[in-house]
Amino acid sequence: MEAAAVAVAGSVTPFSGATITRPRPMLREVSRAMAQCSTCSLQQHCVPVGLDMEAARLLDRIVTSRIRLRKRDVLIRPGQPFTALYAIRSGSCKTVLIAEDGNDQVSGYHIAGEIIGADGIATARHDCQAVALEDAEVCVLPFERIEQLARNDSRVQATLHRLLSSEISREHNLMLMLGTMRAHQRLASYLLDLSQRYGSRGYSSSEFMLRMTREEIGSYLGLELETVSRLFSRFHREGLIQVQARLVKLLDRIALKQLVAASA
Amino acid sequence: MEAAAVAVAGSVTPFSGATITRPRPMLREVSRAMAQCSTCSLQQHCVPVGLDMEAARLLDRIVTSRIRLRKRDVLIRPGQPFTALYAIRSGSCKTVLIAEDGNDQVSGYHIAGEIIGADGIATARHDCQAVALEDAEVCVLPFERIEQLARNDSRVQATLHRLLSSEISREHNLMLMLGTMRAHQRLASYLLDLSQRYGSRGYSSSEFMLRMTREEIGSYLGLELETVSRLFSRFHREGLIQVQARLVKLLDRIALKQLVAASA
DNA sequence: CGCCGTCTTGACGAATCTCAAATAAAGTGG
């Protein structure tokens, strides 16, 4: 009785930031039996963070289903009615802002444990697009249920508020980066951010795979793809990192941090 | 029993983005009797927007006090414990993000009817500074009360969620601007945004006073103050606006919009 | 094996920043 959250088609749209070249099938809803926060291995990184077992059980009532995404599948499209938040269970997504004039910008890179879709609440429509960067799985959190549960339990309520507010803080950091940093500082900052996020999830914090193209990274950082490429080469040449296509290894984290902090 | 929200000192801090040259007295709390959403003239623009009379009365229980600010008074300082949101009743404020390295950036310009402080929820501490750009008055909305009321009334809850989400959307727009626009487009975009916001509050949408310096505007737009100044001169020369110090008059709104929309 | 999307690198130019100096406006104390 509530497949609404999965009303996400898969065909090409005029919005599409990614170059989708072939029609895609509907996104597939996965058995809801498996969607349980209380037994999920991501508990410490996802919505339930900080909640005790009892509260985590409450969340089991929210997560009604999961969606499997293949690389380039579109999870959210701009203008789409807002019904749910999505928690990434595995894989990664980018979010893309698309202005009326066609201007677009990658506004986020999201990995397991992170939540997307909060932009849609105010207007009841999403204003960004979300696309899988690799095969991924997301949990669907119907917003009505969240609100209902939040009214009945202050822990759930606090979790929701924390979640919305941290999206605001995340964007604050991005704005600081876009508004005050030089190209090389932005890239260094991006690499350190990835490192920190992978590290806190138990992946290597010094060696990882970039899931976005140079162009997408550039868009995210407010730069052209050539600038990103040149900076990767320069960092490599200067011994700060080792980079081979999408595989990056941080060699001198301290120097990277100094780059970011340097006022000039 | 709850003066906590007013625990805001006024002396010089190492953070201070504005150049405050003298010590300032404590911010003054104003009689709480007057703070009533249900009779406030800003109802259509502030928190109560969209609520009926009955729901607006609920908000009266939230707004416990008001604070008067003089120009340059600091309402929120970074790191300060989060206790409340603030609704601007009159006057205007800027919010400033401050990085550890001292890097700072104006992240918002807020006028009557707008809410500030939502960044603090996630970490229980504010991460931005809020400073009055002119004499102003703000309503204090203790967050505990908001949450309590939101649990009991879904209209209040929805209002809160809408409010947090629109802050996210506001920042999305800023990011698009910082990440994809040229200097002249950013300024045109800023002027149109001011125009729209003043207009919707019953002020003139074509003639208004800038409350920020060229430097603050530059910081907000990710530009140097000289660039801002030159652009004001250029827009004036080209007949798009008339500008005399802080007083701006929009002469050709269509051309300004075209500037913003132009892809190159 | 060849195509296509991605990435790298170079050369050049435009946009923007930096530094500097003059002018205008605002704030301060008498």
Added chain:
DNA sequence: CCACTTTATTTGAGATTCGTCAAGACGGCG
């Protein structure tokens, strides 16, 4: 209210960063 001090704004000239255009290399997939 005036004279003085400080802050804000404008404008110019030169330096720098980054974007644009172009060509070729790389690599994965059919």
